[in-house]
Structure formats: structure tokens, C-alpha cells
Amino acid sequence: ERLDREIAEVLGLTERREKDSELFKVFSEVFDKTTVETITYFYRRGKIERLYGVLSTGKEANVFAGYDSNGNKIAVKIYRTYTTEFRRIWEYLAADPRIGSLPRDIRKLVFVWTRREYKNLQRALKYAVRAPEPIAFRNNILIMEFIGDDLPAPRLKDVEKELEKGDFEELYDFAMRSIEKLWKRGDMVHGDLSEYNILIWHEPVIIDWSQATVKRNRMSLTLLYRDIRNITNYFARKGVDVEDPEVKFRELAGD
Ligand code: ATP
Ligand code: MN
Structure with missing residues (x-):
């Protein structure tokens, strides 16, 4: 159906038919309904045209390299909506005076976490501290400026x-x-x-x-x-x- 086709497009699977590619494997791990819908949302708006590489796999998020519909490179951080880190996330959010009451639903807690990282990036840049430019966020996905050229900048x-x-x-x-x-x-x-x-x-x-x-x-x-x-x-x-x-x-x- 439509959603599947669009996601296949984003992942470049229509061209390569590499369902066993590294990208697909890593993506499958975070491939739940919300994530698929959110990527499709961004795809339809030109914010994510393609995800083509894995920058990192972590406990709470995976980070992908991609580009938007204008060909600008982007880094896309996709938080796991089911995370074992959720206690830590809860503790950190509960202590943040900027955050009102916390949702009980773990998924929604992760959405708050994602939004907070976006706000943090904006705030850091406002005070002239170098950080990637935040581009968009929705649910568990944060899109930001890609630091690097062909390859990502090293740590x-x-x-x-x-x-x-x-x-x-x-x-x-x-x-x-x-x-x-x-x-x-x-x-x-x-x-x-x-x-x-x-x-x-x-x-x-x-x-x-x-x-x-x-x-x-x-x-x-x-x-x-x-x-x-x-x-x-x-x-x-x-x-x-x-x-x-x-x-x-x-x-x-x-x-
Ligand atoms: P960890 O748990 O390993 O600290 P994390 O899930 O918290 O990771 P980040 O540290 O934000 O995620 O990103 C993981 C890795 O992805 C970084 O070490 C870096 O190599 C790469 N990365 C993240 N953001 C960008 C970016 N904007 N441009 C290029 N590479 C990036
Ligand atoms: Mn890190």
C-alpha cells in the first residue's frame, strides 16, 4: 500500500531492492507504526527525501544520514519509542522546570524528550554555542543540520x-x-x-x-x-x- 511504498522510497529500497542492507536492518529495529507514519509525514512535506546511511546506533536512538527534497544533507535522530532508558528519561524530564506534567505513556514521554532536544539545540545556538541547526521535530524524530560533507565529521x-x-x-x-x-x-x-x-x-x-x-x-x-x-x-x-x-x-x- 501507499505507506509501504513511500517508506521504501525514503529508504531507497525501490532502486536497490536490498532488503538485507545495513540501513534496512538498523531501520527495522526502530520501525514501528509511529516512526513509519512520522517519516512519511516528513517525506510528503519534502523534509526527508531519502535516508541512505546509518551514523550511529545507540541505546535510546539511531541516527541516520539523509537529504531533503532540495538535496540538502540532514542528520535524522530517531528515538526508540520503546526504550530501556525510559527511567532515566523520566528522571531527567521530571526535574526540568520547562516541562509541565509528564505523560504516563512511554511513547509520549519519548516525544517530549525529542521535542526538548530540539528546544535545547535552538537555545544553545541562540547563545552562540556551536551545535547542529535544528530543522524539524515530530513525535520521536528530530531532523537537524548534517555536520560533515560526504562523510560525517569525526568525533x-x-x-x-x-x-x-x-x-x-x-x-x-x-x-x-x-x-x-x-x-x-x-x-x-x-x-x-x-x-x-x-x-x-x-x-x-x-x-x-x-x-x-x-x-x-x-x-x-x-x-x-x-x-x-x-x-x-x-x-x-x-x-x-x-x-x-x-x-x-x-x-x-x-x-
Ligand atoms: P550515544 O548514546 O552514543 O551518545 P545518542 O543516541 O545520544 O548516542 P548522538 O550522540 O546525538 O546520539 O549521535 C550519535 C552519533 O551520530 C554521533 O556520535 C555522531 O557520530 C553522529 N551524529 C549525530 N548528530 C550528527 C550531526 N548533526 N551530523 C553528523 N553526525 C551526527
Ligand atoms: Mn552521543
Whole structure:
């Protein structure tokens, strides 16, 4: 029927007939009714023309490479509507003052989570912290700017062997300035900042904003401390003369 045909189109299966392709296998994992309907919704509006590659498979989401009807490359993060991470998601959302009452339905909770990541991306960019441009969200799907050209930009972790002390120093400054800007200007904290969530492109870009939250959140100081610790620990190991994390934390948390 129509839906099947449109989904086959999005996945390029009409041309390739590769139902055992890697893409199809990964897609099948998150291939529930809501996801199919949501992709079809975006397809009909030209927001997703094609998904052609898998960028990552995670516990709570899979990320695909695709393009829209104008040929612009996009990254499409598809949250699992059934996730084992749902306790964590619930805890994080329950502590966020921006979120009103939480839905009981796990699927709907994931929709709130998806929408929150979209809002976080917007907010980070507003305060000049580099993140992918959010393009659209609906239900469990978030469409954002693709960072990379033919290939996706590598994560800091992937390229660390090729970097020199000077590169690490610059990246440390970037990370620490981002933490400060987010907290002081944006009243916000990323909460999972690490060498895995920084993409190395023309300029570094911070990704994975799902757990990011606002200062008013009762967990925000814990998350701020975690980000400062992760960043100072990592760059200290790379030989950077980092600031004292306790001092940095008190400096930021103290106001
Ligand atoms: P994990 O649980 O592994 O942290 P996640 O499910 O939270 O992953 P992200 O960290 O947002 O998802 O993305 C997973 C991977 O997908 C990233 O490490 C990166 O390689 C790739 N990726 C995510 N967003 C983009 C983007 N906008 N452009 C290019 N690649 C991206
Ligand atoms: Mn990540």
C-alpha cells in the first residue's frame, strides 16, 4: 500500500531492492507504526527525501544520514519509542522546570524528550554555542543540520591520535568557553559533554543535547560539575594545562 511504498522510497529500497542492507536492518529495529507514519509525514512535506546511511546506533536512538527534497544533507535522530532508558528519561524530564506534567505513556514521554532536544539545540545556538541547526521535530524524530560533507565529521575521540598539543589546547578552550557561555548567558548546561559529543569540523560542534537542561533544574549543578570534570580530566590527560575543576565549578556555581 501507499505507506509501504513511500517508506521504501525514503529508504531507497525501490532502486536497490536490498532488503538485507545495513540501513534496512538498523531501520527495522526502530520501525514501528509511529516512526513509519512520522517519516512519511516528513517525506510528503519534502523534509526527508531519502535516508541512505546509518551514523550511529545507540541505546535510546539511531541516527541516520539523509537529504531533503532540495538535496540538502540532514542528520535524522530517531528515538526508540520503546526504550530501556525510559527511567532515566523520566528522571531527567521530571526535574526540568520547562516541562509541565509528564505523560504516563512511554511513547509520549519519548516525544517530549525529542521535542526538548530540539528546544535545547535552538537555545544553545541562540547563545552562540556551536551545535547542529535544528530543522524539524515530530513525535520521536528530530531532523537537524548534517555536520560533515560526504562523510560525517569525526568525533574528537576518533581523531585524537592525529592531534597535537596545540590542537588540544584550542579544543579545551572551546569546550570550557562553551560551558561558561551556556551557563552564564544561556542559563543552561549540556550535561554530557565529552570527547564523544564534540564533532571536529571546520569549527568544533557540540552534539547530543538530549540531556541538556536549564539552570533552574535541581540537577543542573550536578550536570555542570560533571561537564567540568569530564572536560578537565580528558584534556589534562592530553597534556593541557587545565584549570582546577573545583575552582572553576565554584566560580560558575557561586553566582
Ligand atoms: P550515544 O548514546 O552514543 O551518545 P545518542 O543516541 O545520544 O548516542 P548522538 O550522540 O546525538 O546520539 O549521535 C550519535 C552519533 O551520530 C554521533 O556520535 C555522531 O557520530 C553522529 N551524529 C549525530 N548528530 C550528527 C550531526 N548533526 N551530523 C553528523 N553526525 C551526527
Ligand atoms: Mn552521543
